[in-house]
Amino acid sequence: MSKRTEKTIVDIAEELKLSVSTVSRALNNHPNISTRTKEKVKKMANKLGYRPNAMAAGLRNSKSRTVGLVVPRISMFFPATISTVIQNKLHEHGYHVLICQSNDSLEQEIALAETLYSTRIDALAVSSTLYTTDFSHFDIFKDNNIPLVFFDRVPKDYKVKVIKGDDYLGGYTVTEHLIEKGCKDIVHISGPLTCNLYTERVAGYKNALRKHKIPFRKSRVFYQELTKENALLACEKIFSRPPYPDGIFAANDTTAITILEYCRKINLRVPEDLKIVGYSNDPRAEIITPSITSVDQFPAIMGERVANVLLDLLQQPGTTPQRYSEELVPIQLIERGSSAAPVSKPKTTVKKKVK
Amino acid sequence: MSKRTEKTIVDIAEELKLSVSTVSRALNNHPNISTRTKEKVKKMANKLGYRPNAMAAGLRNSKSRTVGLVVPRISMFFPATISTVIQNKLHEHGYHVLICQSNDSLEQEIALAETLYSTRIDALAVSSTLYTTDFSHFDIFKDNNIPLVFFDRVPKDYKVKVIKGDDYLGGYTVTEHLIEKGCKDIVHISGPLTCNLYTERVAGYKNALRKHKIPFRKSRVFYQELTKENALLACEKIFSRPPYPDGIFAANDTTAITILEYCRKINLRVPEDLKIVGYSNDPRAEIITPSITSVDQFPAIMGERVANVLLDLLQQPGTTPQRYSEELVPIQLIERGSSAAPVSKPKTTVKKKVK
DNA sequence: CCGAAAATTGCAAACGTTTGCATAAAATAC
DNA sequence: GTATTTTATGCAAACGTTTGCAATTTTCGG
Structure with a gap:
């Protein structure tokens, strides 16, 4: 009736007139124990409702x-x-x-x-x-x-x-992708540089710009915790006055989504007026309209x-x-509507293998 | 240099010429220990880099x-x-x-x-x-x-x-909501009845129908694991031939989303031709176009x-x-675009219809 | 300054395992 | 049938804590 239910190997040993060591070994399938006793022990363990005590074993x-x-x-x-x-x-x-x-x-x-x-x-x-x-x-x-x-x-x-x-490659790939789609002024919304994964993405971003002879401008990069609230703040700054960027590389999809919704509100067409790429390939990126190009990190x-x-x-x-x-x-850019070239009608999901 | 790093309360005791019990009590702020020794003990514990062994304590x-x-x-x-x-x-x-x-x-x-x-x-x-x-x-x-x-x-x-x-209320609320928005033929895609939370939602669905004098039809309810694949299968069945339902109550948002996307493909307008409601208020429900009415379960x-x-x-x-x-x-219905009253008609709260 | 109460500290057992070593039993060799 | 190997089992210590109780020290009233 009371809490006497906790059976131990000692109980098994007593019941079977064996030593605890034998019981222990039997339960652990030690080679030195005869199959006959192993069976006996296991049967009794079952009958008594024995459950090993992981803490005791762990301590030992x-x-x-x-x-x-x-x-x-x-x-x-x-x-x-x-x-x-x-x-x-x-x-x-x-x-x-x-x-x-x-x-x-x-x-x-x-x-x-x-x-x-x-x-x-x-x-x-x-x-x-x-x-x-x-x-x-x-x-x-x-x-x-x-x-x-x-x-x-x-x-x-x-x-x-x-x-x-491969965050460097990710940053590089995204940026180059935007450039190839015609962007000339690409804002990057990055996480804080204390986290070096963002440092690398920024490095990729910079190098892609350099390679394509687009000047890097400090004022076009934001370092912030990538929350919805911060994304909105960034939007307000970015769109407070022209010139507006024609591409945004957001270091996560929450940020990309928030920007996309912001664009709807201010009647900026995506991807025609502004192309957006996110990061991580969150399930939401695929579902929103237009769907958001993102980087799958597997x-x-x-x-x-x-x-x-x-x-x-x-x-x-x-x-x-x-x-x-x-x-x-490895990473893989998943091209979607938010960064499609305006001329051609894009298919909904085009996968482009990288690396 | 080898693995001699694991300090115990015994080490502290020896170092301080105290008994282990005193050390133990000191570390646990036992009232019987003088503040002076407590301090001494804690200082030494720190110095030695002592970390309690949770397994030993747990065993005891x-x-x-x-x-x-x-x-x-x-x-x-x-x-x-x-x-x-x-x-x-x-x-x-x-x-x-x-x-x-x-x-x-x-x-x-x-x-x-x-x-x-x-x-x-x-x-x-x-x-x-x-x-x-x-x-x-x-x-x-x-x-x-x-x-x-x-x-x-x-x-x-x-x-x-x-x-x-409150799954019964959830099922009831959703169904009634669809009815009020004008639906007369509501399909319910439920999870398997082995899980009684679905049973209750179905009960809510039935009762709402009954209350509004809409006949319950067995063939309009699907019981299945609520995956994307199954949702597609259900869609194919539902839309294989008319009459099409004018409302669907999906027991989760993955299903609702899949249905919505399917409708896009077959050019069925949501919410004009078909209203959809999901369940659980997944972040994706808010983001898709049209946004999906869902039930927040907090x-x-x-x-x-x-x-x-x-x-x-x-x-x-x-x-x-x-x-x-x-x-x-409690639950709360979050009304969104997927079940909105069609704009063409003026806002009407359908109370009573035929009969 | 004595004795009793109060405040500290110590002893040792317990928690349920595992395992090195010793021992007992069975099998094999001669 | 004895000596030797092989196979099974048992003994007892350990793992690092906590805690009831006993023992010791301190405090303090008188």
């Missing part, structure tokens, strides 16, 4: 079979998709995933690192805050040889495994790779020093 | 300070938002959240229940699979007095805490409530028997 051999995952937020399309994939894959291999969100707050990220360490996670994957430039709160993991992997939002000068999108592939690296590292004996390495996940 | 007092969360998938808007809220809220109170996805597979859900129990989570919140009708795999939690809460996709005859949307509120109930139960002494209770989260 300092393995929690849990890996931590820190992302800015799980309700955003891109990290959500990655998290999904990582979680499913690791689950297949018997690992739990502790998905945590920093909410883009450095403070929360630091706290998370601390408490995740406390739970003795076996590995950690993180996509950092927009504002994380000092990564020393992850030192504990490195120092204790706990596999540590960064993805998407990765550090610049912190030696660690890294899996990221979150499923990225998640898959992160999971593979984690599993790899988890397999290795604990003492192997962490090696620094960087993996690049 | 059978509390993991972790709660489990099982949802169909975290990449869908609705569960993602709820998960976000729950996770953030519980984190504030020092709990970890183990977010797991069943991928709408009963088999996976059962496995998850098992392994989550193994980790000795302190509580569990679940939104079940579409196909879960037998919930006995959650019995372990009830039997061991581990707080168990269901939300959104909840069981019908399984006594447990439940927090759900996922943030639902998440908040789930978190509150969990925290409540976690506070209580373990022996309190689980009480059955059901909380209803």
Whole structure:
């Protein structure tokens, strides 16, 4: 009746007149145990409703079979998709995933690192805050040889495994695409430069301009957190007075969508008067009218790779020093209506393979 | 240089010539410890880079300070938002959240229940699979007095805490809305009836029809997993030959969106020829042209409530028997273009028609 | 300054596993 | 039938905490 329901291997052992060690080994399929006793033990375990206590096991051999995952937020399309994939894959291999969100707050990220360490996670994957430039709160993991992997939002000068999108190429490709479609004055709305993925996109943007002999103008680049509100503010600035740009490269799709809606309001035709390209290929980009050209970052592939690296590292004996390495996940421009050439009637979705 | 970095309270105790118990108590701010030693201990803990071992503590007092969360998938808007809220809220109170996805597979859900129990989570919140009708795999939690809460996709005859949307009202409201906008032949695309949230929406649909003296026709209701592919199949059936319906109530927005796009292709005007209403108020519903009328289920509120109930139960002494209770989260119809009255006609609130 | 109450600190057991080593039993070799 | 290998099982320590109770120290009334 009361809370006496928690059966342990000791109970099994007593019931069967065996030692706990034998029971433990039997349940873990240790080769030294005869098949007969294994069967007996497992049957009894079932009968008693025994459930292993992961904490006890974890304490004993300092393995929690849990890996931590820190992302800015799980309700955003891109990290959500990655998290999904990582979680499913690791689950297949018997690992739990502790998905945590920093909410883009450095403070929360630091706290998370601390408490995740406390739970003795076996590995950690993180996509950092927009504002994380000092990564020393992850030192504990490195120092204790706990596999540590960064993805998407990765550090610049912190030696660690890294899996990221090809953001330089992305920035370059988008910009060149706009130029090829006839744009001469391209505004870029970027995230804050503390996040070096944006630095790279800006670099791509600049280089594409240079290659096509279009002067780079500082005033045509905005650095801001890529929210709807900020996008509106940017719009107001951009369209407060002519000359209006003829192309906008937004570093995410929320921003691109907001701009598109703003254009509707001020009767600016897209793509005729203004071409817009977003980033990340959010599901909304495909659905809006006109549909928005965006850059697919293949979150499923990225998640898959992160999971593979984690599993790899988890397999290795604990003492192997962490090696620094960087993996690049390809990107692909998905051409849609918002950047179509005005002359030709565009098909709804044209995919152009890059790289 | 090797893995000698894991400091424990024993190390602190030795360093300070204190007993481990004192150190433990000092770190936990036990009232019996003098402030002087508390300070000493904490300082030393810092100096040594001590991090508590949650597994050891957990083992000792059978509390993991972790709660489990099982949802169909975290990449869908609705569960993602709820998960976000729950996770953030519980984190504030020092709990970890183990977010797991069943991928709408009963088999996976059962496995998850098992392994989550193994980790000795302190509580569990679940939104079940579409196909879960037998919930006995959650019995372990009830039997061991581990707080168990269901939300959104909840069981019908399984006594447990439940927090759900007002799906009956939702179905009724949508249907009545369509009727008021002039629809006489309303198709309903529902999820499978194994999930009783759909049963309730169907009930709302039926009752609204009845109230407005519109005959219910079995052939006008589809029961299917609400994917894009299935939505297309339904479209093909619906529009294979006249008479076409003049209203469609889709039980999620993915379906509504797919229908809308299908209509574009076959040159059916929305809302003039056909009115469409979705469910859940996915961000995409607002963005598409025409924007889609949908039902907001206030996922943030639902998440908040789930978190509150969990925290409540976690506070209580373990022996309190689980009480059955059901909380209803309100819904709100968000009227948009896809069900607007046609502009040609003056604004009319159709009250009574023939008969 | 004594003794009792109050405030601190320490001892040791417990939580449920795993695992190196020792031992016992069975199988094999001679 | 004994000696040796192989195969199964058991003992006991460990993992890092927490906590009831006992022991010690401090405080303080008189």
